[in-house]
Amino acid sequence: MDSIVVTGGAELRGSIPIAGAKNACLTLMPATLLTEEPLTLMNAPRLSDITTMTTLLQSLGSEIQSLQDGRVIAMSSLGPVSTHADYDIVRKMRASNLVLGPLLAREGHAVVSLPGGCAIGARPMDIHITALEALGAQIELRDGYLHAKAPGGLKGARVPLRFASVGATENTLMAATLAKGTTVIENAAREPEIVDLAACLVRMGAHIDGAGTSTITIEGVDRLGGATHPVVPDRIELGTYMLAPAICGGEVECLGGRRDLVSAFCDKLDEAGIEVTETGRGLTVARKNGRVSAIDVRTEPFPGFPTDLQAQMMALLCTAEGTSHLEETIFENRFMHAPELLRMGARIDVHGGTATVTGVDRLKGAPVMATDLRASVSLILAGLAAEGETMVSRVYHLDRGYEHVEEKLGAVGARIERVAGR
Numbered sequence: 001m002d003s004i005v006v007t008g009g010a011e012l013r014g015s016i017p018i019a020g021a022k023n024a025c026l027t028l029m030p031a032t033l034l035t036e037e038p039l040t041l042m043n044a045p046r047l048s049d050i051t052t053m054t055t056l057l058q059s060l061g062s063e064i065q066s067l068q069d070g071r072v073i074a075m076s077s078l079g080p081v082s083t084h085a086d087y088d089i090v091r092k093m094r095a096s097n098l099v100l101g102p103l104l105a106r107e108g109h110a111v112v113s114l115p116g117g118c119a120i121g122a123r124p125m126d127i128h129i130t131a132l133e134a135l136g137a138q139i140e141l142r143d144g145y146l147h148a149k150a151p152g153g154l155k156g157a158r159v160p161l162r163f164a165s166v167g168a169t170e171n172t173l174m175a176a177t178l179a180k181g182t183t184v185i186e187n188a189a190r191e192p193e194i195v196d197l198a199a200c201l202v203r204m205g206a207h208i209d210g211a212g213t214s215t216i217t218i219e220g221v222d223r224l225g226g227a228t229h230p231v232v233p234d235r236i237e238l239g240t241y242m243l244a245p246a247i248c249g250g251e252v253e254c255l256g257g258r259r260d261l262v263s264a265f266c267d268k269l270d271e272a273g274i275e276v277t278e279t280g281r282g283l284t285v286a287r288k289n290g291r292v293s294a295i296d297v298r299t300e301p302f303p304g305f306p307t308d309l310q311a312q313m314m315a316l317l318c319t320a321e322g323t324s325h326l327e328e329t330i331f332e333n334r335f336m337h338a339p340e341l342l343r344m345g346a347r348i349d350v351h352g353g354t355a356t357v358t359g360v361d362r363l364k365g366a367p368v369m370a371t372d373l374r375a376s377v378s379l380i381l382a383g384l385a386a387e388g389e390t391m392v393s394r395v396y397h398l399d400r401g402y403e404h405v406e407e408k409l410g411a412v413g414a415r416i417e418r419v420a421g422r
């Protein structure tokens with residue numbers, strides 16, 4: 001098991017390229033199940049989660065080639081397509097549940113393991129199930145698997161979601177492209193990953209209107225074709241690297257970064273005293289002057305502040321002037337980085353869904369343990385600002401969502417290395 005060792009104190013200068021979005025790519029890949037023709041994704045990120053999705057799709061009968069060192073994923077699901085998504089693969093990654101909608105739409109039946117919970121909280125699927133049932137599916141839970149069928153095929157319907165779930169919107173959107181008639185998803189999620197999925201489905205021949213708003217209308221078609229689609233930039237990788245110069249000082253340009261992907265986050269950076277400038281190539285970030293100010297943050301569905309940037313923001317606020325409050329409203333157990341940050345000298349009190357962070361002058365390096373993906377990178381960010389050495393162990397979580405983190409941060413002057421087997 002690898003560790004990342006960070007020696008704090010260096011100012012960061014230079015540029016960091018932003019990869020395609022993990023959370024977009026993981027929903028675009030299952031779209032291959034909707035067509036017999038090739039679907040090619042450009043600008044794919046090179047991550048272990050992408051490997052897991054590749055394994056799952058291969059187990060369902062898709063052919064998948066990783067080209068250009070993983071930057072391009074060429075997929076084909078000519079058939080026969082298996083409709084059984086096994087627990088052994090699904091349990092490794094929540095996004096595996098995104099094969100349910102496409103399999104049901106294509107084959108009229110599917111057996112997909114429930115993902116279960118994960119470190120950050122429960123990952124229920126009741127909203128997915130209610131939405132697919134509205135399209136005519138019959139779904140039962142047996143032996144930990146969702147057994148879904150639509151004997152007469154899926155039929156377009158009005159689908160109100162009780163919460164704007166990203167995964168449920170994605171599953172419903174994919175299923176509805178091949179349903180008979182018109183589907184209207186109400187209270188749909190508005191995340192950029194939904195907009196990207198809809199753009200890809202439209203390239204494949206789907207009729208979709210309103211992606212990016214709370215009401216998405218889909219006219220079902222008889223068949224979808226192939227397409228080549230560039231994956232949207234990763235707004236969470238972007239936000240993470242934007243925080244690096246905010247924490248360490250210096251100036252970093254995030255190449256390919258777009259303000260519209262992270263506007264609520266940029267507003268919070270501005271409030272904390274961090275300047276974000278659009279450059280034409282991306283976003284440049286630097287402190288306006290001196291020490292960062294404390295701010296209050298509440299995670300919300302897009303366009304609000306993303307839950308996936310809460311841990312990294314906490315790392316910044318550990319050395320801000322004053323007391324900040326971070327309220328986590330999406331996942332019930334997403335403060336596991338707090339006890340690790342305490343080991344580095346941070347002052348954090350967690351009560352229920354709120355963390356109160358009182359800034360200290362300087363964090364101190366320490367051995368810490370990564371508990372989940374975004375917690376891992378928050379510890380690296382904290383280590384970059386800390387005095388001395390920080391060793392972050394269990395970085396396999398990190399490799400799910402950040403490609404070559406040590407190379408990207410090393411290129412802008414961070415003292416960071418990967419140590420094998422510690």
Ligand SMILES: CC(=O)N[C@H]1[C@@H](OP(=O)(O)OP(=O)(O)OC[C@H]2O[C@@H](n3ccc(=O)[nH]c3=O)[C@H](O)[C@@H]2O)O[C@H](CO)[C@@H](O)[C@@H]1O
Binds near residue numbers: 124164166307
């Ligand atoms: C709204 C939100 O921030 N969603 C994030 C969530 O998407 P993901 O699709 O994993 O999660 P959802 O958006 O579905 O879930 C958000 C909330 O809804 C609840 N829920 C979800 C589905 C369901 O059927 N029943 C139910 O109760 C979940 O427990 C959670 O509290 O994690 C992804 C990976 O970190 C992020 O990219 C998404 O931005």
Ligand SMILES: C=C(OP(=O)(O)O)C(=O)O
Binds near residue numbers: 373
């Ligand atoms: C928690 C995340 O991913 P997943 O939903 O796949 O667990 C994430 O991207 O931060």
